[in-house]
Amino acid sequence: MREGLSVGEAQDRILEATPRLGDETIPAFEAAGRVLAEPIDSTRRHPPADSSAMDGYALRREDVSKASAESPVSLPVVFEVPAGGHGVRPLAPGEAARIFTGAPLPEGADAVVRQEDTRAGKGRVEIRVTPSPGEHVRRAGEDFQAGDRLIEAGVVLGPAHLGVLASIGRSMVAVHQQPSVALLSSGDELVEPDRPVDGGRIVSSNSYTLAAQCREIGARPIYLGIAPDEPRSIEKRLRAGLRADVIVSSAGVSVGDHDHVRGVLERIGCRLRFWGVRMKPGYPLAFGVIEATGTLVFGLPGNPVSAAVTFEEFVRPALRKMMGHRSLFRPVVRARLAESLHKKAGRLHFVRVRLESRDGEVWARATGNQSSGVLTSLIRGEGLAIFPAESETLVAGSEVHVQILDMGFFDRADRGF
Numbered sequence: 001m002r003e004g005l006s007v008g009e010a011q012d013r014i015l016e017a018t019p020r021l022g023d024e025t026i027p028a029f030e031a032a033g034r035v036l037a038e039p040i041d042s043t044r045r046h047p048p049a050d051s052s053a054m055d056g057y058a059l060r061r062e063d064v065s066k067a068s069a070e071s072p073v074s075l076p077v078v079f080e081v082p083a084g085g086h087g088v089r090p091l092a093p094g095e096a097a098r099i100f101t102g103a104p105l106p107e108g109a110d111a112v113v114r115q116e117d118t119r120a121g122k123g124r125v126e127i128r129v130t131p132s133p134g135e136h137v138r139r140a141g142e143d144f145q146a147g148d149r150l151i152e153a154g155v156v157l158g159p160a161h162l163g164v165l166a167s168i169g170r171s172m173v174a175v176h177q178q179p180s181v182a183l184l185s186s187g188d189e190l191v192e193p194d195r196p197v198d199g200g201r202i203v204s205s206n207s208y209t210l211a212a213q214c215r216e217i218g219a220r221p222i223y224l225g226i227a228p229d230e231p232r233s234i235e236k237r238l239r240a241g242l243r244a245d246v247i248v249s250s251a252g253v254s255v256g257d258h259d260h261v262r263g264v265l266e267r268i269g270c271r272l273r274f275w276g277v278r279m280k281p282g283y284p285l286a287f288g289v290i291e292a293t294g295t296l297v298f299g300l301p302g303n304p305v306s307a308a309v310t311f312e313e314f315v316r317p318a319l320r321k322m323m324g325h326r327s328l329f330r331p332v333v334r335a336r337l338a339e340s341l342h343k344k345a346g347r348l349h350f351v352r353v354r355l356e357s358r359d360g361e362v363w364a365r366a367t368g369n370q371s372s373g374v375l376t377s378l379i380r381g382e383g384l385a386i387f388p389a390e391s392e393t394l395v396a397g398s399e400v401h402v403q404i405l406d407m408g409f410f411d412r413a414d415r416g417f
Contacts, residue, residue, distance in 0.1 A: 004276045006389070007348050011317060013273050014287055015328070018296060018318040021177040021245065028165045031157045033218055034175035035324040040151040042168050045141035050105040052081075054136040057118055057125055058091060058099040058109035064127045072119070072126040081106060096125055105137055112136035154326045176324035181214045181315075182241030183207045184224040184249045186234055186261055187302065192226065205375065206250040206300075206307045213311050219246075219319045235264045242268075242293050245322065248315060251302025261299055262286060270297050277314075278347045278389060281306040281372035285314065303372035309350050309384065312405065330403040333383075338365040341387060341394045349387035352377045353402060364402050382406040 005013070023037040052058065059075060067073040075096040081088055083102040091097055091108035099105070099112060111131040119126040144150060150164055151157075157175070165173060190204040197203060204226050211221035224241050227234045238261075241247045249261050265288060266272065272288035286299035298315050300307045317328040335355060343349050353364040367380040383402040387394060394400060 004278050005274050007277060007279050007313060010274060010277045010285070010287070011314060014296075014314055014318050015321055017273060017287075017289055018321045019294065020324055021179060021322045023174045024177050025172050025174050028162055028171055028173045031165075031173050031175055032159065032162060034157050034178075036151060036153055036155045036157055036161075037174040037176050037324060039149060039153045040165065040168075040170070040173075042144050042146055042148045042150050044168055045145045046143040046167050047138050047140055049140050051138045051140075052099045052101055052103050052105060052112045052136060053138050054112055054114040055100050056112050056114040056116075056136065057096045057127070058106055058112050059096045059127070059131075060091065060093060060109060061111045061131055061133060063094055064113070065130055067127045067130050069128045072128045074121075074124050074126050077120075077123060077125050079106075096127070098125075110134065110137070154324055156325070176322075178218050178220055179245040179319050179322045180220045180222055180243075181210075181246045181248055181319070182222045182224050182244035183210050183214075184227060184234075184237050184241065184247065184261075185302075186227040186229060186249065186251050188229045190226045190251075205304055206302070209304065209308050209375070210248060210250065210300075210311055213308065213316065214319070217316060217319055218323060229260060231260045231264050234260055235268060238264060238268055242290060242295055244295060246296045246298065246315070246319065247290075248298045248300060248311070250300045250307045265297055265299070275299075277310075279313075280343075280347045280349045281370075282310040282313070282350075283347070285310050287314070301372070304375040305352075305378060306372040308375070308378060312384070312403075313350070330405065332386075332401050332403055333362055334399055335362040335364040335383075335385070335402045337385070337394055337396050337398055337400055338363050340396045341366065341385075343387060343392060345390055345392050348389040350384040350403075351387055352381040353383050353385045354381045355383055355402065355404075362402075364400060378405070 064073045077098055078095045079088060080098040081103040083100050085103050088106050091106040097106050111134060113127055113129060113131050114136060117129040151161055185204045185207050189200060189202055191201045193203050207223060214221040222244055224237045227237045269292050270288040270290050272286055275286045276283055277285045282301055284301050288297045290297060296318060300310045320328045341351060351370060352367045354367055356363050364385050367377040369377060383404050386401045
């Protein structure tokens with residue numbers, strides 16, 4: 001097994017081993033954010049009939065072809081058509097019908113004049129404009145016809161998609177299943193957040209960070225707890241995670257005397273595909289597959305930032321593939337560096353940066369201390385600047401690619417008008 005893959009090589013190996021999960025049918029009302037597993041074709045046209053786009057009066061345009069504010073045309077109002085109304089009689093020449101938004105257009109009418117352009121009297125209405133042909137009329141099928149392809153498989157369902165599903169009578173929809181992710185932390189020094197941190201103990205924050213990263217993309221985290229640095233305890237918890245689609249262990253996969261996870265994984269049937277990626281933070285990453293169950297296994301570093309970044313770069317794309325997403329990686333923007341960056345050549349660095357918009361360009365500034373233990377550096381920034389492996393210096397003002405982690409950067413944008 002070769003150690004020290006590039007980031008791209010490691011991602012490719014992981015995705016080659018990652019299956020797509022099966023489908024499930026759920027209520028469309030609950031499907032927001034889920035990935036559609038089948039294409040959706042219309043079974044009906046929409047709107048089903050010509051209808052009014054305004055509150056106003058339905059009429060024959062030829063009856064008011066010379067109407068204006070100075071020379072209004074008066075018509076009798078012979079009936080009313082409410083939204084959802086049906087069974088009204090045809091409109092005869094020289095007549096008008098009171099009509100409301102969404103109501104079906106009476107037979108014989110070919111335009112609607114909005115009520116703001118009229119003056120209503122007792123049983124009559126003055127039309128003060130000449131409408132254009134079909135004005136304020138929604139034609140039957142102008143949105144879509146029966147048989148039209150409305151939504152392609154692989155689309156993440158949003159509000160508009162669910163509205164379309166409802167409009168064609170689809171109350172249930174097939175979506176890709178959400179993967180379950182078993183999370184394990186290991187280390188004698190780790191304690192739960194509500195326990196004292198004396199005697200060299202530290203709080204196990206990784207499971208909270210990783211669980212939130214899972215939920216952010218729709219995966220279902222399962223907490224396996226904290227395992228002490230003892231092989232039998234680690235094995236017991238890892239075996240409990242075999243029911244999950246993915247196991248993510250933070251810490252215990254390095255080369256120290258007390259890093260036992262790697263050996264335990266091999267003992268429970270995990271075939272490791274690689275160990276080590278030429279990146280910073282996050283070199284000691286392991287990936288394998290439990291051959292008996294097909295469970296994917298990720299051994300992440302124990303340092304908080306290393307765990308979070310390796311999840312972003314390797315676990316997140318695999319989970320998105322499982323869920324049927326078309327796009328597996330974070331969006332990337334081009335930004336200019338507000339300050340120079342330096343490192344040794346050999347490893348790709350992910351630099352935590354804060355973004356700002358200046359004179360129509362995006363600028364990136366490092367969040368400060370880039371140590372893999374400084375978790376607050378992720379709070380202070382919205383992205384990861386990609387510092388190529390072969391480079392030693394990126395000068396201020398040069399262009400860099402930045403992965404967007406927090407869309408809050410765009411929340412700070414102007415309204416646009």
